Amino acid sequence: MAFRDDIRRTRAIVWKDLTTERRSKAGFSAVAALGVTILVLFGLALGPDGKALQNAAAGALWLAILFASVLAFNRSYQVELDGGALEALLLYPGSRWAIFAGKLIANLIFVMAMLVIVVTVGIVLFDVRIPAQWPSIVGIMMLGVVGIVALGTFYAAMSSRSRAREVLLPLLLYPMLIPVLLASMEATKAFLFGDLLSASGAWVQMLSLFDVIFLVATFLAFEYVIEV
Amino acid sequence: MALDARGVARRFGARWVLRGINLQVRAGEMVGLLGHNGCGKSTFMRIVATLLKASAGDCFVYGSNVKTEGDDVRHHVGFFSHVPGLYDDLTARENLAFAATMLGFPSADIDAALERVGLTHVTHERVRGFSAGMQRRLSLARLILQRPRLLLLDEPYNNLDVAGIALMNGFIRELNAAGGAAVVVLHDLVPAEGVIDRTVTIREGRVHVPTVADFTHDGASPEAVTRPAGAAGVS
Numbered sequence: 439m440a441f442r443d444d445i446r447r448t449r450a451i452v453w454k455d456l457t458t459e460r461r462s463k464a465g466f467s468a469v470a471a472l473g474v475t476i477l478v479l480f481g482l483a484l485g486p487d488g489k490a491l492q493n494a495a496a497g498a499l500w501l502a503i504l505f506a507s508v509l510a511f512n513r514s515y516q517v518e519l520d521g522g523a524l525e526a527l528l529l530y531p532g533s534r535w536a537i538f539a540g541k542l543i544a545n546l547i548f549v550m551a552m553l554v555i556v557v558t559v560g561i562v563l564f565d566v567r568i569p570a571q572w573p574s575i576v577g578i579m580m581l582g583v584v585g586i587v588a589l590g591t592f593y594a595a596m597s598s599r600s601r602a603r604e605v606l607l608p609l610l611l612y613p614m615l616i617p618v619l620l621a622s623m624e625a626t627k628a629f630l631f632g633d634l635l636s637a638s639g640a641w642v643q644m645l646s647l648f649d650v651i652f653l654v655a656t657f658l659a660f661e662y663v664i665e666v
Numbered sequence: 667m668a669l670d671a672r673g674v675a676r677r678f679g680a681r682w683v684l685r686g687i688n689l690q691v692r693a694g695e696m697v698g699l700l701g702h703n704g705c706g707k708s709t710f711m712r713i714v715a716t717l718l719k720a721s722a723g724d725c726f727v728y729g730s731n732v733k734t735e736g737d738d739v740r741h742h743v744g745f746f747s748h749v750p751g752l753y754d755d756l757t758a759r760e761n762l763a764f765a766a767t768m769l770g771f772p773s774a775d776i777d778a779a780l781e782r783v784g785l786t787h788v789t790h791e792r793v794r795g796f797s798a799g800m801q802r803r804l805s806l807a808r809l810i811l812q813r814p815r816l817l818l819l820d821e822p823y824n825n826l827d828v829a830g831i832a833l834m835n836g837f838i839r840e841l842n843a844a845g846g847a848a849v850v851v852l853h854d855l856v857p858a859e860g861v862i863d864r865t866v867t868i869r870e871g872r873v874h875v876p877t878v879a880d881f882t883h884d885g886a887s888p889e890a891v892t893r894p895a896g897a898a899g900v901s
Contacts, residue, residue, distance in 0.1 A: 443770055450767040454753065461755040461792070521801075522749025525717055526808075529751075530768040531740040665719065 444536035451527075451540025456547060458517050465513050466551070473506035473556040481563045488565055495564035496626040500582065500619055502556050507549050507586055508608055511594035514545055519598060528664065538660040542591045549583050566630065574638070575629045581645045582622030585652055589614055592656035596663040618652075621645040668693045668816050668847035669714060673723035675871070676709055683709050685871035686723060689849075693728075693815075696838060696848045696861055701868035707851045708748070710868065711818050714849070715745040727816055744814030746822050750801040751808075754794040758785055758804055761793060765808045779807040783833060798825040803833070810837060817841055817848035823857040831857045 459465050480498035484490050518524035527537060557579070560566065569575070590611055597606040625641035669691040676684040684706045691697050699707050712718040714725060716736040724731060730738035752761050759776060766773045780786050783803040793801060802825050809817070822834050838848055838861050852858055855865070867874040 446770075447768050450764055454756065454764050457760070458753055458755040517753065517755075520754060522747060522751045523753055525745075525747060525749065526751030526765075527768075528717060529715060529740060529743070529745050530765075531737055531770070532768070533737070 440533070444533045444539075447530070447532050447536040448539040448543065451537060452544045452547075455514060455517070455541065455544035459513075459544075459548060465510070466548070469506045469509045469513075469548075470552050470555045472509060473502045473552055474559050476502040476505055477556065477560050477563055491564045492566060492630075495560060495566050496623050496630060498564065499557065499560045500623050500626070502560070503549070503553060503583070504586060504612075504615065504619060506552055506556070507545075507590055508611065510545060510548050510552070511587075511590040511611075512604060512607055514541055514548075514591070515594050515598035515603075524598065534661040534664060535657050537664070538591065538595070538657060541595070542587060542656075545587045545591050546583065549587055550580075553579060553583060569630060569632060571629050571632075575626060578622060578625045578629065578638075578642060578645065581642070581649055582618060582626075585618035585622075585645065585649045586615060588649070588652040588656050589618075592652075592660060592663070595660060618645065618648050621648065667691070667726070668695070668728060669849065670726040671710070671714070671723070672725070674710065674713055674720045674725050675722040676706070676713060676718065677721045682721075683871055684713075684720075687868070687871075687873055689866060689873060691816075691847050691849060693847050694842060694845050696842055696850065696863045698855065698858060698862040698865040699849055699851045699868065700853075700855075700865050701874075705868045706871045707868055708820055711745070711820050711849065711851060714816075715743055715818050716740055717745070742815045744809045744812050744817050746805060746809055746817070746819045748820055748824070750793075750805045752793045752801055752804060755792055757790050757792055758796075758807075759789045761804060762807055762811060766811055769812055771811055775811055779810045782810055783807040784829070799827055799830055802826055803830060806830075806834060806837065813841070813844075813846075815846050817846060817850075819848060819850040821851050821853065823852075823854075835861050 477498055480494065480502070481491065484494055515524070518527060561568065593607055593610045593614075597603040597610065600606050621641045621644045625638045625645060628638035628641065667690060669689065671687050671689045674684055674687040675682060687706075687710055699710070701707050709718065713720050714727065714732060716732050716739050719733060724733070726732070727739045728742050730742070732739050753764070756764065758780060762776045762779060763773050766776060777786075780789055783806050785800065785803055785807065788796070788800070793804065796804065817838065823831050826834060835858070838850075841848065850858060850862065855862070
């Protein structure tokens with residue numbers, strides 16, 4: 439019964455976060471625009487060499503997703519801090535993991551929506567030829583995004599009480615995400631170029647392992663970082 | 667016992683804000699909490715509401731320890747804070763629907779709560795456009811939905827007009843009649859006239875027991891301008 443109640447609370451938080459985000463509009467536009475801008479800047483820096491662009495596509499794409507996502511994570515707690523809503527949220531009975539799960543799922547949906555735009559622009563800008571194994575690339579993107587969002591949502595909660603949260607979040611998050619980014623980039627690259635050396639399997643395994651570790655650790659630790 | 671605080675202390679860094687609060691509130695009792703700005707009233711309320719952890723001491727709400735049984739405590743406590751705790755981009759009704767879901771209460775009561783606080787004309791409007799007083803009323807509607815057994819009100823009359831104050835007092839009396847208890851942080855006793863059973867003053871992080879000197883100070887002291895009588899039951 440208590441578990442069902444927590445699932446109901448999780449659903450309510452997802453609905454609330456996505457509704458406020460949809461209505462404020464500025465948030466999603468800013469995050470998507472930042473992702474696209476980063477891709478354009480990478481494109482400009484690499485120059486008109488088609489081969490160089492294709493080689494760098496996976497790295498540029500994941501970095502664009504990472505930098506834009508940090509904005510989204512900060513925003514997801516800013517909504518709670520405005521008007522003291524975080525206090526009200528913590529006063530509701532129920533398990534703390536329900537709050538984290540709600541925030542995590544809402545951020546996942548938000549980042550996935552941003553990903554669609556960034557990937558579409560990336561394909562055009564970097565002249566990427568869509569390979570036959572494109573469903574595998576989609577799968578890798580999902581795995582990579584889960585890792586980024588799990589840690590991002592957790593560290594955003596941790597830094598939300600700090601006055602320097604905008605600075606603190608990237609400082610905490612980026613070093614922790616290096617393994618996820620590396621695995622995501624390498625696996626994406628391997629599939630983009632036909633996975634001739636069958637290198638993707640190891641990267642996908644590593645990515646899945648990191649996702650599991652990060653999800654379990656953040657769910658368990660959330661209670662301790664959100665309470666003062 | 668609705669609230670049983672024993673030596674509750676809290677420090678922020680090296681500074682002790684609360685130095686050992688002892689306060690007992692019986693079920694059905696309404697207690698006013700007085701004191702200068704920064705004396706620790708709000709910190710104490712936040713500890714009771716499970717929003718802050720005490721650095722020392724124990725605190726029980728209907729027998730549940732706020733430190734170790736926070737979830738049980740949250741089932742009993744309703745906290746009305748300085749800040750409205752609402753979402754600007756949700757409508758009044760959506761804010762209450764969200765609260766009802768989180769509390770596990772039926773959303774059928776939402777319309778009645780909105781009517782009670784006089785916000786039926788803005789049910790489907792976003793909170794962003796509400797005045798401070800309207801936001802306070804909506805926060806009160808959330809408490810009405812919850813019907814807590816222990817009400818913690820931190821300066822509840824701020825931004826409320828005369829009708830709003832009457833509404834708040836009506837809710838407190840109703841809760842009192844149902845056997846609930848309340849701790850109300852006040853700077854001015856006048857709006858709470860006839861609602862509060864006794865007052866307790868906090869000074870320098872401790873419950874202050876008034877002396878004759880308190881009544882001979884100039885008007886700058888809250889203990890001097892309010893009535894500190896009825897400090898019995900506290901130490």
